[in-house]
Amino acid sequence: MVTRERPTGTRRIRPLNRPAPAAEPLPRAFWALAGAGAALGLASAAAATSSGLAAYFARRIVTPDRIKVEDQEILAVTGEGPERRVIMRATPETVVDGEYSIFFHGGAGHARLGRIEEAPPADMTVTRPVLTEYAGDLTAAVRARWSGVVYSTPADAGFEASEIILPLDVGAAPAWLVPAPKPSETWAIMVHGRGATRMEGLRALHAAQELGLTSLVISYRNDGEAPATADGRYGLGMTEWRDVEVAIQYALDHGARDVVLFGWSMGGAISLRAADFSTLRQYVRALVLDAPVVDWVDVLAYQARLNRIPSRVGRFGQFLLSNPWGRRVTGLTAPLDFKEMDWVSRAVELRTPTLILHSLDDDFVPAGPSLELARRNPEMVTLVTFRKARHTKEWNHDREQWEATVRSWLADQLEPRPAAGGRVV
Template identity: 60%
Template sequence: MDSAQAALTAPATGQGNAMTLRAKWTLGGIIAGGTAAALLGAGSSALALYFARRVLTPARVRAADQEILAVIKEGREQQVILAATPETTHDGTYSLFFDGGAGHARIGRILSYSPAERTVLREVEAVYSGNLEAAARGWWGGATYQFPSDVGLAFEDAGIEVEGGTAPAWLIPGEPGAETWAIMVHGRGATRQECLRGARVVHELGLPNLLVSYRNDGLAPAAFDGRYGLGSTEWRDVDAAISFALARGAKDVVLFGWSMGGAICLQTADLSEHRQVIRAMVLDAPVIDWVNVLAHHAELNRIPSAVGRYGQLMMGHKVGRRLTGLAAPVDLKSMDWVSRAVELRTPTLIVHSVDDEYVPYQPSALLAEKNPDVVTFEPFEGARHAKEWNADPVRWEGLVRAWLQQQLAPRVNPGMGGSPDSGPGVPT
């Protein structure tokens, strides 16, 4: 969800008109004996359905909500004047997409900021595609690189066989003979470009690195129902990526996940037949508890809490799914890792900014509090959603490097004086 900054649940009048009153009341009657619909009313029921569908349906068009006021050229260098927003006034390196996503620029440090004029002047580090000078609007994001080569890394295109076809991936080679691979999973509304921010530190550790795509992200084959499973279905594509790595010499893997990608990684570690080879996970601004996130978005969009809960009920009910378009209900409770904290046995590092406006950080902190032997929580400040690396790449890479070095250190059998990975020691 890097980048999925526009409200996912913004209500719009008239969206429920296509849904007949009979369908609304039938749903309410079947799910709750008529009580929910009777209490909410037809209009609120339609809003609950709209809320559920917005959460589950991949957006085809991103909102260009960032004004590009001017581009200044000085020789080969460029600067851009942007409307000041909570995002554009944060220090760090970010992405600016324009021309419907066909244009992509990397935006660097703040050169000047005028609160009175509500503008900010920033350095343009690179324009990967499109004509920034001709752009009037775009959207802000954290996917600062376009290809692995922009990070200085060689790569090859790979294809992972998933349900419905082949999902493209980037494979960045590691050290020859490396037996631990990294697999990186992007968030909702983003692509594998989002993961490039973590590629350098993985390469320094010598790990081969798969940056994957998954159903409904615009690159991999779409799911049959065209709906997000919020991790409950997407994990199968990550499981296929693990199979790909194992077939090419991996003995175990480290999963990286951003935002909804974190939820996908958690489901993979829970449900995959390969879960025993998942050595560790690094999760950036992960969705730990969807109920918490959806309640947060209902509040942000001034949707009554009862309506938001009814929308959640639609997602998880076998009848409600007929209206949401889901092929199968989404079990939100099974993805509540605060409640399931003791069940998580994979060593996990969570990096999460305390000012995350999109996925509240509290469930991440609670998970670590409830399972401190397995989960390490590192809070950031001033990074907003899934942009911890963007705000402070030195700290992000340092934390990840140190934690992974500890996790990947040769295992020593305790108590017997054996050498690393050598089996029981022989007393002398």
């Protein structure tokens, strides 16, 4: 067993200082002026602090994370082979049952973990089996990043794939092409979320393959695999949809008649934008969205509250992101149009059949807007809710429900449909 010991800390005691002799009292007029000046100074300082915090908040939203925080504590690693176990500190992430993975050593290490075997409340620990060690030395790891990514490559999920290059307008972007054994003329395009990579979409391959969908698992601008843009900033869907359009064109050029877009979190916003704005939108047959962002204003307000940022500061951050004047602060080449990406307000404009899978316990993108979108447009939107699962981890917590829902719903959408003149397409 490999165990970790906490270093003990010390506390330094400051020496007491003798009070200084009392000074001569100053005139009352002096204190009045000093008080006014102090109030003005405090107000100015408060305004500067609020503006600075708003600027930081705005930049943080659109700036890719180059360093991923490893905030989960590994207490011990035991056994070998099938008996391999990892013991971790109990946290809101690690205590949710299901299959997950951990990244460690700055992302160089990656291991897949199984369902909870032990979680004694008194010990505040969680024990899970180690199903696969993809990379790195787990026995030397002391901290890790919790993730819903459970496969490192399509081969880890049991599928043959080839690496292809998509010619984005910012450069060459890698993607996995995963052919279906009995392919239909509909392809799937997997669009990962903010801060993730294309590995996130590999969880959907089993459902897609069973439906005969050849899959493109793509990278896109500024995600760390595809090329960066000049500003190096996320567009929250307003720019990345162009990369999905390139993927759609690739599919059409290689035998697809139409496509289904799968999107996770911000990938949902990207997919919605592509289905709305692309010149190829008529080829988007359906959307499958996992914990999607359907209203950025709601998400940003929630994130501000979560990070204890005053509401007025959060609103000013949104203003900086959406106003041309704010570009000097945010670094964006162009401002963002949150109204265009508000699908709750635009619910009736959504004309692509859409399945939304969203946990009511999502800790990052609240499910409220998804519920409201489904309520406002029941003709196009089917919503299936989960419990306990955290953000984009519905599959991890209840794989059976996730895959059964996707297979059933998509099978109906992919049934041959009549076209003009009575033809079946």
